[in-house]
Amino acid sequence: MQRKHLFALIAILIVAVMALAACGGQTTEAPAPTEAPKPTEAPKPTEAPKPTEAPAPTEAPAPTEAPAPTEAPEVKPADEIVVYNWSDYVHPDMYTIFTERTGIQIGEDNFSSNEDLLAKLQGGATGYSIIVPSDYTVAIMIEEGLLEELNHDNIPNLKNLDPEFTKLYYDPGNKYCVPYLWxxxxxxxxxxxxxxxxxxxxxxxxxxxxxxxxxxxxxxxxxxxxxxxxxxxxxxxxxxxxxxxxxxxxxxxxxxxxxxxxxxxxxxxxxxxxxxxxxxxxxxxxxxxxxxxxxxxxxxxxxxxxxxWIDNMCIPKGVTPEQKLAAEMYINFVLDPEIGKMLGEYNYYATPNKDALAIADPEYKENPLVFPPEEIRAKLRFIKPLGEFxxxxxxxxxxxxxxx
CATH class of the missing domain: 3.40.190.10 (Periplasmic binding protein-like II)
Known part of the structure; x- marks a missing residue:
């Protein structure tokens, strides 16, 4: 049974081989010649690139606004000041009136000569908010840097001064002092x-x-x-x-x-x-x-x-801002016409305050021993600072x- 199957299989294989051989005997045609490639066209010239447009100018940034200045803290006047003055040189009621108007208390210390006052300040004395030196001593103190500059905004009553007392040889323009009495x-x-x-x-x-x-x-x-x-x-x-x-x-x-x-x-x-x-x-x-x-x-x-001579209200160097403001308030107070009248009539020294003089009693303002006539004034001389001499x-x- 197996042998019959084997012979059949062989016969099939022989037939298949003969068929393949017959196919392999046919002549193969040469392939058609390959056409030469068409010449490559030269590339079209590249167009020059269009010029690049310049970018629009960048707008400068808006300037930054400067920050608003920081406001300095408001200075309030000191609760108390001390006046360094000649003795018996103020009306007894003046300090009380000033305190009632402002709430600022006033103390007083006294000196007996300009030289004593100057020596004390040169020695570094502190604690005084107002001093009252005479003209030539003011000049020395300005030169030695012993005085604060006044803030005229705090002394609006400066307008009451007689113009003669705004052109003083030792302090023109009242930069450092204000005349008190003369x-x-x-x-x-x-x-x-x-x-x-x-x-x-x-x-x-x-x-x-x-x-x-x-x-x-x-x-x-x-x-x-x-x-x-x-x-x-x-x-x-x-x-x-x-x-x-x-x-x-x-x-x-x-x-x-x-x-x-x-x-x-x-x-x-x-x-x-x-x-x-x-x-x-x-x-x-x-x-x-x-x-x-x-x-x-x-x-x-x-x-x-x-x-x-002319005595002056000045502020010594080194006071605090609060003391300085209180001192300027006191100077402004003294320049009030009513206060100036009170001060001059009390101690019989001449006021430099034209508005005070305008309302003063005739007994005071017409007294030739207080306000000397021209023939006497012609014989009067100022004491001037002499530096090292x-x-x-x-x-x-x-x-x-x-x-x-």
Whole structure:
């Protein structure tokens, strides 16, 4: 059975092989020749690229606005200030009125000469919000950087000053100070005990033992005031820097000491009023104020002349912003016409406040001892700052006071 199947399979395979052989015997046609490729066309020239358009200019950014300045914190005035002043140089009610108006308390300390005031500030004294130096001392303090500049916005009553007092040689424009009061320096005497006071400085500096005022008179304890009187008598400039002239004045003063009971800034008018002394070198308002109290004092300028001065309100360097504001408020208060009137009429010194003078009592504003007439003013001289030469005056003054 298997053999028959095998033969059949072989026969089929033989037939298949013969058929394949017959197919492989036919001739194969050569392929048709390949056509040459058509020549490649040259590429069209590339068009030049269109120029690139410049980009639109970039707009500059809007400038950044500067930030608004930070506002400084509002300064409030100090609760209390201290005034460093000459003694008895303010109306008794002024501080109370100022406190009632502003709530600011005021204390006061006193000095007896410009030299004492200057030395204290040069030594670094603090605690004072307002000081009251005379003209030539202000000039020294400005030069030495001892004063604050004033903020005029806080002192609107500056408009009340007489224009004469806005053009001062030591502080034009009132940059550092505001005039407080002004006056003169001359001689006061007891009218009950001295009928004929000396009209010349000669009778002071060369007093005789037979003169009723010999040994019963005082000179100011003030180097520049006393030397000014001596130099004016000698016919020299009271601000001289000639040492020979100053030496002559020194010798005159040493010789005068035998007829002088002392050097005094504080009580000379009371000694005149009480009759203990008959004659004194001093400041106009002190004598006139004492005249109201004692009724027996008069004042005059000797025939050779005397000095004129202006005391000023200033703020010392180094105060706090709060103290400075309170001090400027006080200065503005003093410049109020009613307050200026009160101050001047109380102590008989001349006010620089034109609006105060306009409403002042005639007894005050027409008093020739308070407001000297032109013929007297022509004989009055300011004391000027002398820089380093001040030390020469001080040395000679020490020699006068120590001389026996």
């Amino acid at each position: 006056g003169t320096t001359g001689l006061g005497y007891n009218t009950e005990l001295l009928d004929n006071p000396p009209q010349s400085w000669e009778s002071v500096f060369k007093a005789k033992e037979s003169d009723p005022w010999f040994g019963r008179m005082t000179l100011l304890d003030d180097v520049r005031e006393v030397f000014s009187a001596a130099l004016i008598y000698l016919g020299y400039d009271n601000n001289t820097q000639d040492e020979a002239q100053l030496e002559e004045a020194k010798q005159l003063l040493i010789g005068a000491k035998k007829g002088v009971s002392g050097f005094d800034n504080d009580n000379y008018e009371d000694l005149i009023g009480s009759g203990e002394n008959l004659l004194a070198h001093g400041w106009s308002g002190d004598f006139l104020q004492a005249a109201d109290e004692y009724g027996n004092i008069n004042y005059y300028i000797p025939e050779e002349g005397g000095t004129i 001040e030390s020469v005056y001080q040395r000679m003054w020490d020699e006068v006071k120590s001389a026996q």
